Amino acid sequence: MPIKIPDDLPARRTLETEGVMVLGEADAVRQDIRPLRIGLLNLMPNKIKTETQFARLLGATPLQVELTLVKITNHVARNTAEGHISSFYRDFEDIKGERFDGFVITGAPVETLPFADVTYWDELRRILDWTQTNVHSLLTICWGAQAATHHFHGMPKHRLEEKAFGVFSHRNLAPASPFLRGFSDDFAIPVSRWTEMRREDIPASSGLTVLMEADETGLCLLDDPAHRALHMFNHVEYDSGSLADEYFRDIDAGLPVKLPANYFPKDDPANPPKNQWRSHAHLLFGNWINQLYQTTPFDLADVGGVAKELAA
Numbered sequence: 001m002p003i004k005i006p007d008d009l010p011a012r013r014t015l016e017t018e019g020v021m022v023l024g025e026a027d028a029v030r031q032d033i034r035p036l037r038i039g040l041l042n043l044m045p046n047k048i049k050t051e052t053q054f055a056r057l058l059g060a061t062p063l064q065v066e067l068t069l070v071k072i073t074n075h076v077a078r079n080t081a082e083g084h085i086s087s088f089y090r091d092f093e094d095i096k097g098e099r100f101d102g103f104v105i106t107g108a109p110v111e112t113l114p115f116a117d118v119t120y121w122d123e124l125r126r127i128l129d130w131t132q133t134n135v136h137s138l139l140t141i142c143w144g145a146q147a148a149t150h151h152f153h154g155m156p157k158h159r160l161e162e163k164a165f166g167v168f169s170h171r172n173l174a175p176a177s178p179f180l181r182g183f184s185d186d187f188a189i190p191v192s193r194w195t196e197m198r199r200e201d202i203p204a205s206s207g208l209t210v211l212m213e214a215d216e217t218g219l220c221l222l223d224d225p226a227h228r229a230l231h232m233f234n235h236v237e238y239d240s241g242s243l244a245d246e247y248f249r250d251i252d253a254g255l256p257v258k259l260p261a262n263y264f265p266k267d268d269p270a271n272p273p274k275n276q277w278r279s280h281a282h283l284l285f286g287n288w289i290n291q292l293y294q295t296t297p298f299d300l301a302d303v304g305g306v307a308k309e310l311a312a
Ligand SMILES: CC(=O)SCCNC(=O)CCNC(=O)[C@H](O)C(C)(C)COP(=O)(O)OP(=O)(O)OC[C@H]1O[C@@H](n2cnc3c(N)ncnc32)[C@H](O)[C@@H]1OP(=O)(O)O
Pocket: 043, 044, 045, 046, 076, 077, 078, 079, 080, 108, 109, 110, 111, 112, 113, 117, 118, 119, 120, 194, 249, 250, 253, 255, 256
């Protein structure tokens, strides 16, 4: 239910309009509980929309969540005003001494590049290693999930012949998993990527379990207990109009993109899309927060087990 975010973060007004309970500093301290600390490393270019999407889902459970917005150290955002970044974001270098119950790493529109060509690849690898000592549970999204499964498990990223794009039916492969509690046998999830990770590349000894998969677009959600992580290759957090925004952006950029499948009514981009995935998104994030709450240490200092010295 309550999410604690800065009073002037744009997400606040949007979420209040939707009925999400948003806490200010003053109200939060009156609740005599330890909030769950969740970090969001936001690599998406549309940062304000992305903050709002994750705050909406993280703020919909009965627990108080304190959200920390994190950026790559010294990355200058091309698509977000500097004033917004300096007001609300902290560099990874500045938070690396802190501990978090949960940490989310978003997607990024860099998935056609080799990992090493992403300017912040070395820092992202350090962040992924840092989550193993300073974060209780990691959730990675789209390119973030590709990066994590590559870094932790050596899985290769494969280029697709055409963009996997649209809203696809996914299967529940692990109804007994606490992360899929309450999920139907199948459900719709938005997909938007030019690349994929493949089931046959999952190393046998990795301990990875496939929780969700789609016939058309393959792997969707992996449980990675060895790294206390969930890896989600698709975009359950997206707004109703996010795929439309990306479609028109890609068309304007001259990219060979097809109409997103199963999205615009009658496949007409003039028709506003219907949201078919909102309830699953809330269920998944609710289950993740529930698991966090059940398993995270009471004392944040104990998060991540035995602390290891961070590389300078
Ligand atoms: C058959 C075919 O060729 S299909 C080709 C498909 N190609 C692609 O998808 C190319 C990859 N992506 C892109 O071209 C573009 O990012 C698009 C089309 C998706 C978006 O275009 P634009 O909005 O003009 O991209 P823009 O230059 O603003 O970059 C988007 C984000 O990626 C980041 N980025 C771009 N290149 C890099 C890089 N090498 N390393 C790290 N970040 C990068 C930018 O910094 C920006 O993020 P920010 O706002 O946080 O700073």
